[in-house]
Amino acid sequence: MSNTRIAFIGAGNMAASLIGGLRAKGLEAQQIRASDPGADTRARVSAEHGIDTFADNAEAIEGVDVVVLAVKPQAMKAVCESLRPSLKPHQLVVSIAAGITCASMTHWLGAQPIVRCMPNTPALLRKGVSGLYATSEVTAQQRDQAQELLSAVGIAVWLEHEQQLDAVTAVSGSGPAYFFLLIEAMTAAGVKLGLPQEVAEQLAEQTALGAAQMAVTSDVDASELRRRVTSPGGTTQAAIESFQAGGFEALVEKALGAAAHRSAEMAEQLGK
Ligand SMILES: NC(=O)C1=CN([C@@H]2O[C@H](COP(=O)(O)OP(=O)(O)OC[C@H]3O[C@@H](n4cnc5c(N)ncnc54)[C@H](OP(=O)(O)O)[C@@H]3O)[C@@H](O)[C@H]2O)C=CC1
Ligand SMILES: O=C(O)[C@@H]1CCC=N1
Numbered sequence: 001m002s003n004t005r006i007a008f009i010g011a012g013n014m015a016a017s018l019i020g021g022l023r024a025k026g027l028e029a030q031q032i033r034a035s036d037p038g039a040d041t042r043a044r045v046s047a048e049h050g051i052d053t054f055a056d057n058a059e060a061i062e063g064v065d066v067v068v069l070a071v072k073p074q075a076m077k078a079v080c081e082s083l084r085p086s087l088k089p090h091q092l093v094v095s096i097a098a099g100i101t102c103a104s105m106t107h108w109l110g111a112q113p114i115v116r117c118m119p120n121t122p123a124l125l126r127k128g129v130s131g132l133y134a135t136s137e138v139t140a141q142q143r144d145q146a147q148e149l150l151s152a153v154g155i156a157v158w159l160e161h162e163q164q165l166d167a168v169t170a171v172s173g174s175g176p177a178y179f180f181l182l183i184e185a186m187t188a189a190g191v192k193l194g195l196p197q198e199v200a201e202q203l204a205e206q207t208a209l210g211a212a213q214m215a216v217t218s219d220v221d222a223s224e225l226r227r228r229v230t231s232p233g234g235t236t237q238a239a240i241e242s243f244q245a246g247g248f249e250a251l252v253e254k255a256l257g258a259a260a261h262r263s264a265e266m267a268e269q270l271g272k
Contacts, residue, residue, distance in 0.1 A: 009057050076097050
């Protein structure tokens with residue numbers, strides 16, 4: 001990674017997080033470039049990270065080792081087709097677009113080494129987690145480059161089957177939103193129980209942070225940590241029983257199933 005040159009196509013939220021992570025890991029500004037149609041977006045990433053930005057995607061990828069596709073899934077076909085004439089066979093393409101398969105990208109780009117990933121927004125704080133899948137064209141060195149790119153913003157986990165990315169999207173790609181929803185709901189419930197809004201918010205947020213840190217650092221699993229909070233016949237038991245009577249686990253399974261299904265459906269709809 002020390003002298004890898006990387007171009008980001010699309011300089012929105014996820015690209016900015018990745019660029020921030022790479023800069024924090026010591027990559028020089030000269031090693032990173034980004035292209036985006038938005039003049040404001042270009043000015044922002046350029047000012048924040050000191051990198052060169054381009055309005056023209058083909059210009060941005062000249063001479064780089066890795067091309068990161070960080071545009072919305074709906075824009076992927078047009079972006080890939082426009083890059084095709086300029087891409088060199090040795091350039092690694094890393095896509096972070098939800099629900100766009102390697103087969104679709106290969107169809108649009110031509111034969112090219114591709115790593116498809118699914119990061120998540122805590123990447124902004126270098127607390128992200130990403131699932132990665134590599135096509136057979138990807139060399140060991142390129143795998144390392146992709147690994148280092150995604151590890152700059154958190155943990156990177158390699159997958160054996162591309163289809164598993166639908167499940168990764170359901171669990172961790174979309175996952176931060178589920179925890180935010182829980183924080184919102186716990187805050188609203190706290191207010192209904194008589195707490196001021198800011199206090200309820202502080203309690204819910206810090207509890208989420210503390211619980212997540214315990215789950216990550218503890219050598220016992222989440223169910224044991226939960227058991228340790230749950231005094232027999234106490235308040236936690238009353239809450240957990242209420243959650244479960246409402247079908248909590250089945251609801252979570254259904255919600256994640258909907259996300260995974262949508263990921264596969266997007267591949268079908270946008271992959272042509
Ligand atoms: N947000 C999330 O939680 C996650 C998102 N992803 C994936 O990351 C990708 C990017 O998402 P996110 O960063 O949130 O999206 P953003 O909309 O913030 O960023 C995409 C950027 O790409 C720009 N863009 C549009 N068309 C082109 C083009 N032809 N060439 C170059 N740039 C272009 C957009 O400009 P403009 O706005 O002017 O159109 C925008 O600035 C998506 O594919 C998404 O599926 C993956 C994991 C998590
Ligand atoms: O909602 C989405 O489609 C994207 C992918 C994962 C998170 N955001």
